[in-house]
Amino acid sequence: MATRVRPGNKRCAVIGGSGFLGRHLVEKLLDRGYSVSVFDIRQSYELPGVVFHMGDLCDKQALLTALKDVSLVFHCASPFPGSDDRALFERVNIQGTQTVILACIEAGVQKLVLTSSASVVYEGTDIKNGREDLPYAKKPIDYYTATKIQQEKLVLEACDQQKGFLTVAIRPHGIFGPRDPQLVPILVDTARRGKMKFIIGDGSNLVDFTFVENVVHGHILAAETLKSNSPICGKPYHITNDEPVRFWDFMSEVLVGLGYAAPRYHLPYALVYGLALLLWLLTLVLRPFVSFKPTFTPMRVALAGTHHYYSCERAKEDMGYKPVVSLKEGIARTVQSYPHLRRGA
Ligand SMILES: NC(=O)C1=CN([C@@H]2O[C@H](COP(=O)(O)OP(=O)(O)OC[C@H]3O[C@@H](n4cnc5c(N)ncnc54)[C@H](OP(=O)(O)O)[C@@H]3O)[C@@H](O)[C@H]2O)C=CC1
Numbered sequence: 078m079a080t081r082v083r084p085g086n087k088r089c090a091v092i093g094g095s096g097f098l099g100r101h102l103v104e105k106l107l108d109r110g111y112s113v114s115v116f117d118i119r120q121s122y123e124l125p126g127v128v129f130h131m132g133d134l135c136d137k138q139a140l141l142t143a144l145k146d147v148s149l150v151f152h153c154a155s156p157f158p159g160s161d162d163r164a165l166f167e168r169v170n171i172q173g174t175q176t177v178i179l180a181c182i183e184a185g186v187q188k189l190v191l192t193s194s195a196s197v198v199y200e201g202t203d204i205k206n207g208r209e210d211l212p213y214a215k216k217p218i219d220y221y222t223a224t225k226i227q228q229e230k231l232v233l234e235a236c237d238q239q240k241g242f243l244t245v246a247i248r249p250h251g252i253f254g255p256r257d258p259q260l261v262p263i264l265v266d267t268a269r270r271g272k273m274k275f276i277i278g279d280g281s282n283l284v285d286f287t288f289v290e291n292v293v294h295g296h297i298l299a300a301e302t303l304k305s306n307s308p309i310c311g312k313p314y315h316i317t318n319d320e321p322v323r324f325w326d327f328m329s330e331v332l333v334g335l336g337y338a339a340p341r342y343h344l345p346y347a348l349v350y351g352l353a354l355l356l357w358l359l360t361l362v363l364r365p366f367v368s369f370k371p372t373f374t375p376m377r378v379a380l381a382g383t384h385h386y387y388s389c390e391r392a393k394e395d396m397g398y399k400p401v402v403s404l405k406e407g408i409a410r411t412v413q414s415y416p417h418l419r420r421g422a
Pocket residue numbers: 092093094095096097098099116117118119132133134135152153154155156157169173192193194195225248249250251252253258259
């Protein structure tokens with residue numbers, strides 16, 4: 078049965094703390110005087126002050142051990158978004174998140190901060206300065222995002238001020254920074270295969286890319302603002318760099334920083350999208366005979382050729398959010414952190 082953990086207790090748990098965002102979050106929490114338990118299916122590092130609990134978040138007993146005496150939980154675990162294992166997304170993001178909620182309540186945890194995603198409202202068409210009141214996507218861009226929608230709903234609906242269990246969801250977008258296993262590695266891999274020559278569309282589409290330390294800052298602000306009667310209870314918050322940038326300028330800056338050529342030739346958006354769609358249909362038809370994963374999926378073409386940037390006004394008003402690292406500085410620090418991805422390395 079729930080024994081409420083003493084408020085003000087600075088012991089917290091990071092579910093998914095071995096991952097890219099999770100590890101940055103753990104490092105900042107330690108700086109701020111928290112003691113941290115990490116719960117993850119893998120252990121990727123060791124740090125003084127961190128206790129690791131290895132386990133699957135779908136296992137309530139394993140979670141209960143890790144959440145003992147913890148008053149604050151960050152949930153930033155998810156399967157790799159590029160996977161096509163639908164059952165895994167459903168099991169971890171939906172059923173697993175329900176298990177996390179139940180375990181938190183049973184362990185007497187007072188605050189749960191979920192890492193959601195701004196893409197829960199994106200359907201592949203332009204979003205300019207989107208606010209949190211946009212409806213959830215009816216046709217999410219992929220199954221991973223469909224389960225992120227369900228996950229966010231579960232966590233926000235679990236907020237219960239009467240019972241002293243408070244929840245909030247952070248919606249970052251395009252997280253980048255040192256140790257990111259996705260964005261820069263995909264980009265460099267595409268460049269190394271000679272496929273980063275083309276700009277899809279006229280290149281003017283604006284997108285949010287968010288330096289990981291700003292995402293961490295948003296999470297910690299949310300946790301520290303989350304109190305009874307706080308306006309943030311049960312709500313989602315966009316956290317970005319608040320500096321929308323042309324998608325292709327961002328890509329070019331990273332590529333040039335790592336010694337690769339920037340893309341130069343323009344291709345019409347509708348043409349590339351149509352080709353990606355055809356290729357995708359072809360992979361479906363041929364799936365019983367051959368299996369291959371194209372780089373140019375319709376989803377990726379939409380992400381590269383449409384506007385998708387979000388307002389963080391609500392986070393500024395309700396929790397005093399302001400990015401702590403500019404885009405320029407974030408790109409410089411990211412580029413510097415990938416010596417092994419430099420051209421010729
Ligand atoms: N990166 C981005 O641009 C964005 C990310 N987000 C969200 O941010 C969060 C963190 O993302 P990111 O740091 O990039 O992801 P990572 O994959 O780097 O980190 C997620 C961690 O969770 C672990 N994990 C996966 N399944 C389970 C499970 N069943 N039980 C326990 N741990 C598990 C992963 O292990 P393993 O690696 O072995 O699978 C990994 O260590 C996610 O919720 C993601 O949806 C939202 C918007 C943008």
